Structures are given as C-alpha cells and as structure tokens.
Amino acid sequence: MTTPTDRRWVSLVLAAGKGTRMNSDLAKVLHEIDGRSLLGHVLDTAASLHLSRMIVVVGHQAEEVRRRHTPDGVEFAMQQPQLGTGHAVMVAAPLLETEPPDADCLVLYGDVPLLRASTLHELMERHRLDGNGVTVLTAEVDDPKGYGRIIRDARGDFRCITEDRDLDPAQRGIREINSGIYAFQLAPLLRALGSLRADNSQKEYYLTDALTVIRDAGLPVGVFLLGDPQEISGINTPAQLADAAAVLARRRADPAEGCLACALLSREDLVLARYPGAVIALAPRPYNAGHLWIVPEQHLVSWESLSPAAAEHLLSLAAEAERWLEEAYHPQATNLGYNSGTAGEHVVVQVVPRWTGDANFMPLFAGVNILPETPEGTRRHILEARDRLAAGGRDAAPETGGTP
Ligand SMILES: [Zn+2]
Missing domain, CATH: 3.90.550.10 (Spore Coat Polysaccharide Biosynthesis Protein SpsA; Chain A)
Incomplete structure (x- = not known):
C-alpha cells in the first residue's frame, strides 16, 4: 500500500x-x-x-x-x-x-x-x-x-x-x-x-x-x-x-471480510467493465475523478502470489484503462502503481492521469482533485471514451460493459 x-x-x-x-x-x-x-x-x-x-x-x-x-x-x-x-x-x-x-x-x-x-x-x-x-x-x-x-x-x-x-x-x-x-x-x-x-x-x-x-x-x-x-x-x-x-x-x-476491493467487485455504480478474473472500476474511497482501479476477483494480498499469466492480464487491463483515460481526459501522462499488500490488502493496480504542474506521482494521487466530477459523470465520461476507441477499431473491448 x-x-x-x-x-x-x-x-x-x-x-x-x-x-x-x-x-x-x-x-x-x-x-x-x-x-x-x-x-x-x-x-x-x-x-x-x-x-x-x-x-x-x-x-x-x-x-x-x-x-x-x-x-x-x-x-x-x-x-x-x-x-x-x-x-x-x-x-x-x-x-x-x-x-x-x-x-x-x-x-x-x-x-x-x-x-x-x-x-x-x-x-x-x-x-x-x-x-x-x-x-x-x-x-x-x-x-x-x-x-x-x-x-x-x-x-x-x-x-x-x-x-x-x-x-x-x-x-x-x-x-x-x-x-x-x-x-x-x-x-x-x-x-x-x-x-x-x-x-x-x-x-x-x-x-x-x-x-x-x-x-x-x-x-x-x-x-x-x-x-x-x-x-x-x-x-x-x-x-x-x-x-x-x-x-x-x-x-x-476470512481475510476478505471487510475488504474494500472485494466489496467494489459488486458495485455496479463504480465498475466500468468486467473481464475474466478482474474488473476495471472507479476508485471507491476517496473518490477522485479519473482514478481507476484494476481489481482481481480473487482476494490475493501480494503481487507475488499472482500467477505470471494473471499478473500479465492485470497489466494489460491497466494499459487498456490508460487508453481510456487518455481518450477521456487527454492527460500528459498516466501513473501506474499497485499496492504491495503489506497491510494485508487486496492487490489492486491503480491508474491515474496526471498533468504537468500537478506534481502528481502515484503516492500523491489523492492530493490532486483532478476534475470536479461526480462518480456518475466520470463513469459516463470514461465509458464514452471507451466506446469511441472501440468504434475506432481498437481491440480489447470488454466482454460485458457497464451501461453508460
Ligand atoms: Zn479482497
């Protein structure tokens, strides 16, 4: 963490x-x-x-x-x-x-x-x-x-x-x-x-x-x-x-009891897209527009406990989430990070857009309120961007998308 x-x-x-x-x-x-x-x-x-x-x-x-x-x-x-x-x-x-x-x-x-x-x-x-x-x-x-x-x-x-x-x-x-x-x-x-x-x-x-x-x-x-x-x-x-x-x-x-990431898996208002074994979702708390989590469905507490294929899958979803953020917000960069599991936390890959001048590196993501958007607004904004990308012939479209 x-x-x-x-x-x-x-x-x-x-x-x-x-x-x-x-x-x-x-x-x-x-x-x-x-x-x-x-x-x-x-x-x-x-x-x-x-x-x-x-x-x-x-x-x-x-x-x-x-x-x-x-x-x-x-x-x-x-x-x-x-x-x-x-x-x-x-x-x-x-x-x-x-x-x-x-x-x-x-x-x-x-x-x-x-x-x-x-x-x-x-x-x-x-x-x-x-x-x-x-x-x-x-x-x-x-x-x-x-x-x-x-x-x-x-x-x-x-x-x-x-x-x-x-x-x-x-x-x-x-x-x-x-x-x-x-x-x-x-x-x-x-x-x-x-x-x-x-x-x-x-x-x-x-x-x-x-x-x-x-x-x-x-x-x-x-x-x-x-x-x-x-x-x-x-x-x-x-x-x-x-x-x-x-x-x-x-x-x-039951280490998953009370787990924020496990609870997020069933939050239809925050999940953007579901893939086999993982979801891409809006960061739940504190909510910050443009901050996305890639959450494995399994409650694993260390990156090392993921299979190589599962780890690669999560990183490919993170790359997909980065493309959505770039399409939605045109940031100058995106930061990628994952929690280390030291607090017994569910492994989550986090993606957050950043702009020059916001001094926003991964540990600082919460210090910058990127856009004055509600979760509903962000959700709509990002799903529209995703759909534009999909219409442009990009692959890696989700199996089941959320409804914008
Ligand atoms: Zn969990």
Missing part, C-alpha cells in the same frame, strides 16, 4: 491509561490477544502504513510498556500524571516539534486494536485531499450514550464535539460519535496546545478542544464517517477483550 503523499506522517499512540475495569494489575495496553499486546496490535497496524515515525505516550507501567515495545522501533514520551488526551499530546510535543511544518499526525490509542489499516489510509487520504487542519474519524452507533457527539451545522459541516454530559435535550438523539482518532496537520495542532485549558469538572486537557481552536483559526475541520463502528471499539473490560479477540480471529479466518 502506498502512503497518501510523500509528506511526513507521524503516529502518536496514546497508551498511558491504567484500565481499572480490566480487574487486573496489568496496564491496559499490555493485555494480549494472540500473544501480542493490544498496543502491539495497534503498532502493527500503524507500521503497515509506512509512517515516518511512531511515538507512544506511556504512563502506567511505563517501564514494562517500553521494554515490551522497544523492538517495535517506536519512540516514547512519558505522561505522568495523566491529565487527559490533550495533555498526552503536550508531553509528546518536544518530539513532534522536530518535524517539518507540513507534517501530519495520526492520533491513535493503544487500547483500540480493531482499526483497519485501510480505514486509517482512507482517513489520511481524505485529510490531505480536503486540505483539512484536522480530520476526525466518527461512527454512527445505536447506543451513543457516554460518547462525545459530533455536532454539525445546517450545511452538515463540523461545528464541535460535545461530551455526553454537556448535550442539550435536542442533541441527545445524535448517533454520530467521536472515535477520538484524528489526522492533524501537525503545526496547527502544536499551536492549539497552548490554548487548551483544564477548566472542566475532570481538570483535564481535552484534545477535542484543539479541534475548535483549529476551526476558529480558519482551517477546515473534516469528518470521516466510518462504515463499521466495531473498528473503533476500545477495550475496557475483560468481556470487550474477549469480543475483540473473536473479531480478530474471524478476520484471520
């Missing part, structure tokens, strides 16, 4: 909590699933994104957490005492301040092991694509009681996060909750830390307040709504630990 851009990303993993409801002396993040600590699972997910740095904020049993995770190649920041999520970022600030001004920071939690790498990748892409100062990962849940809610304005844009106890009666019905997981532009985040105040009943510094500070500074605050709320479940009790273990076991048994 490519990183969304060549700019730097740092992950900050909050792992200082004690976890009193685990009924155990062990720090919460040291509880294990499958012989790997909860924090270890989170670090594995973050590592698969090839971020520039991973920083873990430790507190309870800090020495043991450090000892166990030093082999993960992470840096540590000490949070003692623990004065909230905003405070956790403050103690890591000296490490973060060495980053260049255009770096971004992904905030994760050592006790949220079910997050998928593909979800974080999409969050990071969306954050960069929209040029947000911060992008918050949210989910809609049936029982939002106890969670901070996402308050949107009349246009549906982010207004603020309001804690459960502070909701007015009209807001109690809001089911969209804050996961606490964010992609921040690092410089505005660091600037916002100085504005955080512990003037609440808990006497803590809340990272949620940084979102309001960043919004008030005039930067966009994005909201990325997650499809599967289970991914953001935190582990607070032995029962939740057992549930999470079961989820991870199911994922191992």
